[in-house]
Amino acid sequence: MxxxxxxxxxxxxxxxxxxxxxxxxxxxxxxxxxxxxxxxxxxxxxxxxxxxxxxxxxxxxxxxxxxxxxxxxxxxxxxxxxxxxxxxxxxxxxxxxxxxxxxxxxxxxxxxxxxxxxxxxxxxxxxxxxxxxxxxxxxxxxxxxxxxxxxxxxxxxxxxxxxxxxxxxxxxxxxxxxxxxxxxxxxxxxxxxxxxxxxxxxxxxxxHSGSEMDVRTSLSALIRGLTGRVAVTCFASNVARMESIALAAHDAGRSVALVGRSLRNMDAAARECGYLKTLPPFLTEDDIDDVPDDNLLILVTGSQGEPRSALSRIARDDHPRVALGEGDTVIYSSRMIPGNERAIGSVQDALVRRGVRLMTDTDHLVHVxxxxxxxxxxxxxxxxxxxxxxxxxxxxxxxxxxxxxxxxxxxxxxxxxxxxxxxxxxxxxxxxxxxxxxxxxxxxxxxxxLRGEVMNARRRMLFNGIVLGSVALDQAGNLRGQPSVSAPGLLEPTDRETERVAEDFAEALRDLPVGLRRDDDALKDAARTALRRALGRLFGKRPLVDVHLIRV
The missing domain is CATH 3.60.15.10 (Ribonuclease Z/Hydroxyacylglutathione hydrolase-like)
Structure with missing residues (x-):
């Protein structure tokens, strides 16, 4: 160079x-x-x-x-x-x-x-x-x-x-x-x-950001005084925190079970590289019911309220292996990443509703x-x-x-x-x-x-719904039967409004020139516009609209 x-x-x-x-x-x-x-x-x-x-x-x-x-x-x-x-x-x-x-x-x-x-x-x-x-x-x-x-x-x-x-x-x-x-x-x-x-x-x-050693000392004292099942959630990548939690559990006479794929993967990678070598193997989800509640600590994923995470499923009571309830404790050994407040709050509300006691970094030294x-x-x-x-x-x-x-x-x-x-x-x-x-x-x-057509359509469907219209016509352009309208997330199938939209849609189609009704591409564009207007008059919204055209 x-x-x-x-x-x-x-x-x-x-x-x-x-x-x-x-x-x-x-x-x-x-x-x-x-x-x-x-x-x-x-x-x-x-x-x-x-x-x-x-x-x-x-x-x-x-x-x-x-x-x-x-x-x-x-x-x-x-x-x-x-x-x-x-x-x-x-x-x-x-x-x-x-x-x-x-x-x-x-x-x-x-x-x-x-x-x-x-x-x-x-x-x-x-x-x-x-x-x-x-x-x-x-x-x-x-x-x-x-x-x-x-x-x-x-x-x-x-x-x-x-x-x-x-x-x-x-x-x-x-x-x-x-x-x-x-x-x-x-x-x-x-x-x-x-x-x-x-x-x-x-x-x-x-x-200063603080030291992991201070968290280790605090967790050990905190967990030692708890009864019932104890679950701790942290960032899966924080191997030092995993070790601190496991040592605190050992001091309190508790066995540790890992719940969540990312924790299992990180544990395997850490042990492969020589970390966590002083700890015995963690228990699996299948072992949890064999351990008395007062002798169990569950290390679980989901500190950020991820809807498919193990802790979210436990909070909803739809986890296949783990349940928490009255007298149990969940410790959030993590910070709340900005933007996740609502998701985390929903999980915490669900846990408290089940009688679980929460401990977070706002009231205990459980995270740096x-x-x-x-x-x-x-x-x-x-x-x-x-x-x-x-x-x-x-x-x-x-x-x-x-x-x-x-x-x-x-x-x-x-x-x-x-x-x-x-x-x-x-x-x-x-x-x-x-x-x-x-x-x-x-x-x-x-x-x-992110800004392409697929995600733009996904956003519109999320906030304004999607409407599908189905129209059958013969080769001469005559309507065969009543058009059908489906609007999942916007209309109930049995609502009177659904019938009104279908009726307005049919009337608008019949008013189209016969020549246009014989041209599939032109008819689809006109049908989408007609359906969009019918919905606008009823709801004042602009959902994603599509029309299926069938020639019979």
Missing amino acids: DAENGELAFLPLGGTGEIGMNLNLYCWREGGRETYLAVDCGIGFGGSELPEVDVMMADPGFIADRREALAGLVITHSHEDHIGAVAWLWPQLKCPVYATPFAAAVLKRKLGEVGLTNQVRITIIPPGGAFEVAPFKLRFIRLAHSIPEAQALVVETPIGIVLHTGDWKLDAAPLIGPPTDEAALAELGQRGVLAIVCDSTNAMVEG SGHAARDELRRMYRLVKPRYAVPVHGEWRHLSAHAELAREAGAEPFLLEDGDVLTLGPGRPAVTDSAPVGRLVADGSRLVP
Whole structure:
């Protein structure tokens, strides 16, 4: 690489201006040639703002069109918003993947579920290891986070060093894995860092994020004093928290059963990589009824109110193996992700209605964040001493707060949104271009654009309903029988309004010119308009309308 002729750019396709869907690109341009490096490839969730969406991800179209220039994909850690889209999007990228042993173990399970195990080349990099994805010279730096083996990525180029932090915090006792390698960060700062691309999740939170050790101590004291069945829900990826819960249960004379697929998968990946080795195997759902209530702790998925999660099903009393009721306790060892308040509240209401006692982070020390608060961000800037700062992994208010803090620390911040191309050098960084961005929605086994016709129709059906009209005509264009109208989610089949709509629809069809009624395409358009008007007069709504035409 030639520093005089080369140019380095950073381009977020997802995860900047939002939390989730992380997909970042670095581009080295030299001699008219571009080479790209992708960092992370994660999912996001629809939440209350997009009720028609379950899982979504950044549209990789920009880099998929340039995949011959994509040298590789590096995974900083195995949280869903950083790794969850790989199995969905890799067929469009078809590049080598680089990950630590734990992230590779998690990813291989995901790839196996979609039949890609033997197609994706995964290179395992030890935590803190150096490697090359030509023309990029790369190195991991170990960071503490709420999942094992979180790594910052050092991107070394002839025009300077960029530190891409991924997600991180400073925790002297993270319990699983070592603390953040502050010595390596300080050494990097001594060498000189051109720019830091840094997590902004808790940039609005003063103070420190807290330590996992404090949560372990609190959980042990809390669970020891409880009777009846105890269920604890946490983020499945927080292996240190799983260990803390299991140790607290052991101290209280309780056996631990895992309930939920994501917990079982994470347990398997952790044990494969040498974590949780001091714990005996967890019980399964089938073992629960064999354990007295006072000797049982259930570790369960569903901390964010996901409707199909195990805890949601328990709250509805339709789980096939697990029931909770009067005298039992549920501990939420997690935070409430913004947007999930209503879903979580519904589950908690249902549990309380069944006589269950709730404990959350609002009234007990049962959770600390995995993301750096402002004091930790200040410490990072003192160690790394970057010339420029690029806040990522946050909504606009988080990015703005981070930018203010970076400026106070002596770094010049650049606020970006997905699609902005920031040329980092040579010379002073500047946004020099933009790339097309969008979101894809996982719809069954396929991906569809969030703003495409399929999801637009889904939104209209969700809020305004759908109406289907069926019309039979002979070859001369005469109506045969009465048209039928079906409006699931809008009209009851036996409502008088349904008959009125059908009658208005039939009258409008009979008023159409005979010549038009002989032309199938013209007739369908006119019939849709007629049915839409009949519904508008009755309801004042614009549902999705379709007409089935039958020639007899």
